[in-house]
Amino acid sequence: MSTSRLLTHLRHVDLAVPDYDKQLDFYAGVWGLTKVAEDSGISFLAAEGSPEQYVVRLRKADEKRLDLVSYGAATPADVDTLAEQLLSTGVKLISQPGTVSTPGGGYGFRFFDVDGRTIEVSAEVEVRRHRKIEEKEAIPVKLSHVVLNSPDLERTRTWYEQHLGFRLSDTLSSPHMGDVMHFMRISSQHHSMALAKGPHTSLHHISFEMRGIDEYMRGSGRVTRAGFTKIWGPGRHTAGDNTFTYFLDPHGNTVEYTTELEELDEDTWHPHVYDFSQPEVADQWGTANPMNELVAKESFNDPDRGSFVAPPV
Numbered sequence: 001m002s003t004s005r006l007l008t009h010l011r012h013v014d015l016a017v018p019d020y021d022k023q024l025d026f027y028a029g030v031w032g033l034t035k036v037a038e039d040s041g042i043s044f045l046a047a048e049g050s051p052e053q054y055v056v057r058l059r060k061a062d063e064k065r066l067d068l069v070s071y072g073a074a075t076p077a078d079v080d081t082l083a084e085q086l087l088s089t090g091v092k093l094i095s096q097p098g099t100v101s102t103p104g105g106g107y108g109f110r111f112f113d114v115d116g117r118t119i120e121v122s123a124e125v126e127v128r129r130h131r132k133i134e135e136k137e138a139i140p141v142k143l144s145h146v147v148l149n150s151p152d153l154e155r156t157r158t159w160y161e162q163h164l165g166f167r168l169s170d171t172l173s174s175p176h177m178g179d180v181m182h183f184m185r186i187s188s189q190h191h192s193m194a195l196a197k198g199p200h201t202s203l204h205h206i207s208f209e210m211r212g213i214d215e216y217m218r219g220s221g222r223v224t225r226a227g228f229t230k231i232w233g234p235g236r237h238t239a240g241d242n243t244f245t246y247f248l249d250p251h252g253n254t255v256e257y258t259t260e261l262e263e264l265d266e267d268t269w270h271p272h273v274y275d276f277s278q279p280e281v282a283d284q285w286g287t288a289n290p291m292n293e294l295v296a297k298e299s300f301n302d303p304d305r306g307s308f309v310a311p312p313v
């Protein structure tokens, strides 16, 4: 089975929610994204520093769910190759490669991952006119990574390695729980996606990269002052060496501000297994509230209603 790497980067994460207006107010308001398009209960939110057309899509729906996670491919030929590879290994395609109808267009297709999440892969999406984020401008530069809860961590990790060419960067483990998180990369960035051991399939968190430490702290303070629930942080992880502050969005999805995610030398990198029960592993700085079961539980999220159900758009 091929493990060639055909994905280039994470493009966007799409969410469906019942209280659409409240959700949009959060992401386009205090969180600092920019609404670039909206049509009949669907909005597209860009990060000002990112060439992606949008990094979050919100859709009004009766039930909260993860609609999809989208990745880039380098060329339409790579999109076709990936689709053929997936088909030949029995992966269920939701759509065949073709024109993408969302902002920026492109050529792509959708399929279910092993847990039933909808994944989209596309190439030739028009780039958005973006700009340099200025000093003290505390808004997301770009999407950093996404973390997904999986009830069978090893099965999901193997699937992503075998079908999408992800490679393991590091693992968090604890003496009484075993492996709890695998950080997975598709580039020299330490992780574009991570898999967390959860009680069910769901979104763990979406992470947004800020310009630097000052902007990350200013942003974290703004969201805290606005009264949103901060569940963990500020601190700096050992795996990935990135900063973190985690909040809950109005529907209980966890969102993170981060900076400085580690860039690896992929030729020489060997994955670590870090003991997550050590406070210094969870937070090098020692400024975050302790990671405990209550904090972990927040990011289990609700069981995803979108498992093996393709979003309508």
Ligand SMILES: [Fe+2]
Binding pocket: 145, 147, 205, 207, 256, 258
């Ligand atoms: Fe994260």
